[in-house]
Amino acid sequence: MTDITSFQFQSVDKNVSKMDVARLRLIWAIALFSLGFMVLIGRTLELGLADPVGAVRKTVATKSGRTVIAPVQMARADIVDRNGEILATNLETSSLAVDATMIKDPKGLARKLAEIIPDVPLATFEKRLSSGKKFVWLKRKLSPAQKWKVNALGEVGLKFEREEERIYPHGRLAAHVLGYVDVDGNGLAGLEHYFDDEMKAGSSQVDIGDRTLRTSLDIRVQFALADELSAAMRAHSAVGGAGLVMDVKSGEVIAMVSLPDYDPNDIRGISKEALFNRATKGVYELGSTFKTFTFAAALDEGVVTLNDGYDATKPLRISRFLIQDDHPKARYLSVPEIFTYSSNIGTAQMALDLGTERQQEFLNNIGLLQPAPIEITEVGAPMYPTNWRKVSTMTISYGHGIAVSPLQLATGISAMVNGGRLIPATLIHQTDGVREGKQVIKPSTSRQIRQLLRMVVKKGTGSKASAIGYRVGGKTGTAEKAAAGGYNEKLLISSFVGAFPMDDPQYVVFALLDEPKGIKETHGFRGGGWTAAPVVKNVILRASPILGIAPKEEDEGLYRQIAMKIHDDKKR
Missing domain, CATH: 3.40.710.10 (DD-peptidase/beta-lactamase superfamily)
Structure with missing residues (x-):
């Protein structure tokens, strides 16, 4: 005959085991959820703190023999005055291209784009949208407002290409010293032209320091x-x-x-x-x-x-x-x-x-x-x-x-x-x-x-x-x-x-x-x-x-x- 006291204890042990399992599963679920959340936070921080020009990565060997992942700068170097005031820098922007093979109504789309981007003639849009080519530039260096309006059209054939735009915060002040660049970022005058190779990332020419060309100018x-x-x-x-x-x-x-x-x-x-x-x-x-x-x-x-x-x-x-x-x-x-x-x-x-x-x-x-x-x-x-x-x-x-x-x-x-x-x-x-x-x-x-x-x-x-x-x-x-x-x-x-x-x-x-x-x-x-x-x-x-x-x-x-x-x- 089974001892009733022993039976009661066995029942309690089984109940405790089931509770522990449930608790353990809950802990694991919370842990996995937290881990995933931390990964998302980490990725967000990585994107937020990454080089604004979207640096790519490459493997390089250090003098100590260790192999590390180093960023490769893609932007043109900044130009600053003697006190560090920025005279020329790069900002990320978007350019508009099209896969013309995907455009069903070139003339209709051309009219819409001409309203958003008035500095490009309607005939130019019509010609490029009707070209039948897989890739055609429509407009380089869009403004944020233009990009938003184009994106709102919902046209699948339109593509935004990430680019960089050279910005001179002080405008015409020191223009003849700094010079300027073309749409592809090539220096055409002034310091921009003289140091064109050095200003570009990955140059094998003279090192200009911390990716900044410090000039003798005092902008004041x-x-x-x-x-x-x-x-x-x-x-x-x-x-x-x-x-x-x-x-x-x-x-x-x-x-x-x-x-x-x-x-x-x-x-x-x-x-x-x-x-x-x-x-x-x-x-x-x-x-x-x-x-x-x-x-x-x-x-x-x-x-x-x-x-x-x-x-x-x-x-x-x-x-x-x-x-x-x-x-x-x-x-x-x-x-x-x-x-x-x-x-x-x-x-x-x-x-x-x-x-x-x-x-x-x-x-x-x-x-x-x-x-x-x-x-x-x-x-x-x-x-x-x-x-x-x-x-x-x-x-x-x-x-x-x-x-x-x-x-x-x-x-x-x-x-x-x-x-x-x-x-x-x-x-x-x-x-x-x-x-x-x-x-x-x-x-x-x-x-x-x-x-x-x-x-x-x-x-x-x-x-x-x-x-x-x-x-x-x-x-x-x-x-x-x-x-x-x-x-x-x-x-x-x-x-x-x-x-x-x-x-x-x-x-x-x-x-x-x-x-x-x-x-x-x-x-x-x-x-x-x-x-x-x-x-x-x-x-x-x-x-x-x-x-x-x-x-x-x-x-x-x-x-x-x-x-x-x-x-x-x-x-x-």
Whole structure:
């Protein structure tokens, strides 16, 4: 006979076993559900954190011998300014294609697409939709709104192809430096073209670092220069303009502007005039700014000293040419006075004493007789006489008969004020901030040139470039534009090149206006001292706080030697 107590315990054990099994199944179900949920979360995070360009993966071997899965970047590298501000980047977009063999009503679909994408002609849509081809592009780089509307049509033959679009967040600002790309992402101008191979993923060319091209530009200074140059162009109804800000110790171009400009985000219908880079490709006769080089060569060679001078009583006649001063003093002028008052007569005589051979050698040595080396392809070749005669020596001494780019001039002036070192210009950020250069004049000559440039602003033709507290020095330049059979005196190239602070120069600032008109505020004058010098002044006042240069009082003793050699015209 079975013990009833034993039976009861057996029943309880069976019930407990069934409950454990049910509980175990529930736990397993929860665990599997949680695992699946975690997989989904992980995949979502992976997609969210993945490279925005949808990087694909490839197996690579490391130096340690391990094999890892590494991303392969598919986007074009970013371009940033010296502070990391994005100047050019890629955004994902969609392009529209069609399998025309699947389209039953090409004309009807063409009408619908033409309403959504009005910049493509209806006839173009009809032709492509009726082509019978398996793959035909209908429109590259759709906007999000266009993609949504096309998708809403529900047409199975339409296909969206993932692509990338090059975006320039600052628009036309720095357009001539950055350049632009075509619809397939190939660089066609500026840095985009020069570094095209390096900018593309998987390039075997020079490594540009962390997939970012860091330029020398400071977009804040770029804006200040563009703004001031644009304002001057409008005020003087000029047809064009160019400007530069350059670090004299590293050769870095902090800002470069050419006007008119363009928006690299949309290059359709852009004129050749707007695409032309006046700062690097344009070559101009830059007038009296060239006197800086004549004086530097003569002082460095010992041809003259600051105690010498020349008779500027009357114009010089050589053959059929007459060399005269715009604002003649009609007297003997000391060397400092010739520079300060910008005397063509005195400078031409100095050039004759220097001699043609030494003049050519000096100009070649500072890079003015060959195209400027810089990281864009839009670079102009200088123009000068193949037959460098005596009259050429005289006129080139004050900037007539030779044409160079604004970039070349700024680079040369930088060498004149930085202690005499010629440092090639660059658009790429230099991490150490200083570059070695070729010594082209003695440091003592450079100091004299700084004194002369400062006196031009304090007492001479460049007074309107004076920015109080920043010890600006500089030189005006005004030249008639070349025309058939000679020059057109009604059309001027007016410029000013300045450097600051002159006791320890850090930057050169250059401004040029093409065909400026005289206005009431300039008393009808159109020269560089009236039109371009104020641009340089305003840029210095706006850029100096950005560049970390504080205003301070000037040590007058630095310039007393020059000032004593300059006569006070009021006493005469």
